[in-house]
Amino acid sequence: MPRTKSDPPLLDAMHAEFLGGPVAINVASRDEARVPSIARAYGCRVAADRREVVVFLSRRRSTALLRDLAAGAPVAVVFSRPKTHETIQLKGARVRIRPLAAGDRARMLACGAAFATEIIALGYTESFSRALMAPAGDDAMAIAFTPDAVFEQTPGPKAGQRLEPGP
Amino acid sequence: MMAALYALRRCFEGAVPASIATCAPDGVPNVAKLSHVHYVDNGHVALSYQFFNKTRENILDNPRATVEVVDPVSAAHYTLQLEYLRTETEGPLFENMKARLAAIASHTGMSKVFRLRGSDVYRVIDVEAVPGEAGPDSPPRAELLSGLRACVAELSGCVDLAHLLDVMLAGLERHWDIRHAMLLMPDPDGRRLYTVASRGYPESGVGSEVRMGEGIVGVSASARTPIRIGYAVQEYRYSQATRQRFAASADGDALETEIPFPGLTEAGSQLAVPLVLGDRLLGVVYVESPQEQRFTYEDEDALAVLAGQLALAVELLSRNGEHPAEKTMPAAEPSGPPAQAQGTPVLIRHFSADQSVFVDNDYLIKGVAGAIIWKLLREHAEGRAEFSNRELRLDASLKLPDINDNLDARLILLQRRLAERCPFIAIEKTRRGCFRLNVGRPLRLAEATAG
Numbered sequence: 001m002p003r004t005k006s007d008p009p010l011l012d013a014m015h016a017e018f019l020g021g022p023v024a025i026n027v028a029s030r031d032e033a034r035v036p037s038i039a040r041a042y043g044c045r046v047a048a049d050r051r052e053v054v055v056f057l058s059r060r061r062s063t064a065l066l067r068d069l070a071a072g073a074p075v076a077v078v079f080s081r082p083k084t085h086e087t088i089q090l091k092g093a094r095v096r097i098r099p100l101a102a103g104d105r106a107r108m109l110a111c112g113a114a115f116a117t118e119i120i121a122l123g124y125t126e127s128f129s130r131a132l133m134a135p136a137g138d139d140a141m142a143i144a145f146t147p148d149a150v151f152e153q154t155p156g157p158k159a160g161q162r163l164e165p166g167p
Numbered sequence: 168m169m170a171a172l173y174a175l176r177r178c179f180e181g182a183v184p185a186s187i188a189t190c191a192p193d194g195v196p197n198v199a200k201l202s203h204v205h206y207v208d209n210g211h212v213a214l215s216y217q218f219f220n221k222t223r224e225n226i227l228d229n230p231r232a233t234v235e236v237v238d239p240v241s242a243a244h245y246t247l248q249l250e251y252l253r254t255e256t257e258g259p260l261f262e263n264m265k266a267r268l269a270a271i272a273s274h275t276g277m278s279k280v281f282r283l284r285g286s287d288v289y290r291v292i293d294v295e296a297v298p299g300e301a302g303p304d305s306p307p308r309a310e311l312l313s314g315l316r317a318c319v320a321e322l323s324g325c326v327d328l329a330h331l332l333d334v335m336l337a338g339l340e341r342h343w344d345i346r347h348a349m350l351l352m353p354d355p356d357g358r359r360l361y362t363v364a365s366r367g368y369p370e371s372g373v374g375s376e377v378r379m380g381e382g383i384v385g386v387s388a389s390a391r392t393p394i395r396i397g398y399a400v401q402e403y404r405y406s407q408a409t410r411q412r413f414a415a416s417a418d419g420d421a422l423e424t425e426i427p428f429p430g431l432t433e434a435g436s437q438l439a440v441p442l443v444l445g446d447r448l449l450g451v452v453y454v455e456s457p458q459e460q461r462f463t464y465e466d467e468d469a470l471a472v473l474a475g476q477l478a479l480a481v482e483l484l485s486r487n488g489e490h491p492a493e494k495t496m497p498a499a500e501p502s503g504p505p506a507q508a509q510g511t512p513v514l515i516r517h518f519s520a521d522q523s524v525f526v527d528n529d530y531l532i533k534g535v536a537g538a539i540i541w542k543l544l545r546e547h548a549e550g551r552a553e554f555s556n557r558e559l560r561l562d563a564s565l566k567l568p569d570i571n572d573n574l575d576a577r578l579i580l581l582q583r584r585l586a587e588r589c590p591f592i593a594i595e596k597t598r599r600g601c602f603r604l605n606v607g608r609p610l611r612l613a614e615a616t617a618g
Contacts, residue, residue: 026235028188028198036188036196036233039297040244061244061297076196078186085275087200124183124239131242135299151221153199155280160220 372429
């Protein structure tokens, strides 16, 4: 049954906090022939009502992905925290592609810095960690979507389980 | 132009998780993290199949997948277009991935979670560098190829097995700064390997044994494939406890446990490379380091080439051991009674059940090497000191397991155990295929009875 505005949001407050935390973010779509496309994202913002998720991409590093999303293909986004392996995947039927809005750039840089700090503490070198998050630069843009499914993907027995909204 | 896959091998070390995108029959994409992408060859990679999940469901329906890998030094990203081909559940690739996965699991605290069910092999359709400024890179390592050349050149000058193995181990340290290394050879029963030479350990561990298929050396030997691990892994380590357990297994051929395996207690990196000629396993070179991620794909390449050369050299020397000159040589002449030994008498006991030999109450050796030293000592007591390899080969009482058994390796083992444990008895090589037994103290030989 299609979800309506009156349904509770799929994401609970803990999820929303997790998505905006020190997580690796990878975005996927596919073309008409069902050939997948993939790109890294450099940060995330969840709307106050938790019905919209925005992730930030580098335009030139996401050419195939943006082509597929612009053609109206669905999106899948995985968020994984290296320190805990905690992982969830969101899916959305389509995305809105738009330039960064006010506050987005600062948000993206903060996400990148937090992620770099976390992986440096895990033993990755500083030069690697900074280089990994550096592409969050001038060609950044945003994609926004409404999650219509949330999956637990932390390695282990519950991996793959579809998460339902809380009461 | 498609980037060469081998140039990206650093991305396949499992240091940075990769990501995989697939697509379901209804057109819904799926994206997941991958603990590692395994380099198979320049046109293939393999992914670990651990759980039946959405990724797997998708690729069984639609074999196209897109994977993003990350260089752990420069942070450069590469996109691989893949097509799923097949799943392997045994053999070299599977064993290799199982060891690598165990290492990554151990490193990331996921040992109870990660378990390899199969190796999913994919054809690489395209490799593309994701545009962007990569971070600082590390320069290529020139020492590997020049070191290989030097190591190989040194091997060619060796005229006997003991010298060959020592030169090889010394070369590893001199040219590649590999400070902990050993060489093991298979017992002809095909069930275990024994240490013939080592370098870089407080105790040489010569004579220690590991079971085929157990630990990194045993797996490398049984699967005939190099195994390389970049993190400390419990499952592939030779702790005394696990060796006791192997030794106690019910197949009746007890493993040597009196001599401890010389390996590092906390190896951060391990690499075992089999010496193979045709379908014959001649041995395993094992190197290790306390440092994590010490050995790269390039180290593995270099050591694999060296192991190939070493296998040829071992084979050549073993054929020379059967040289006509040795065969036609008369049995060694007794060279008069051995020099009178001085000092307090030492009790040497022999247990025929397992051919073990004890010096006073200290264990020396058992098995074929035990039978050999017992024969030599008995004949020495009757006034002989000069012996030949050939007479040992022909002596049915020694029960040399097979003509394929490397007698030279047994003698090296014996010679080194004596040097370490019993310096007043020494085997001294006199000329090709001949040696002298030197005894520096009076001995009392006793055939012990069991019980």
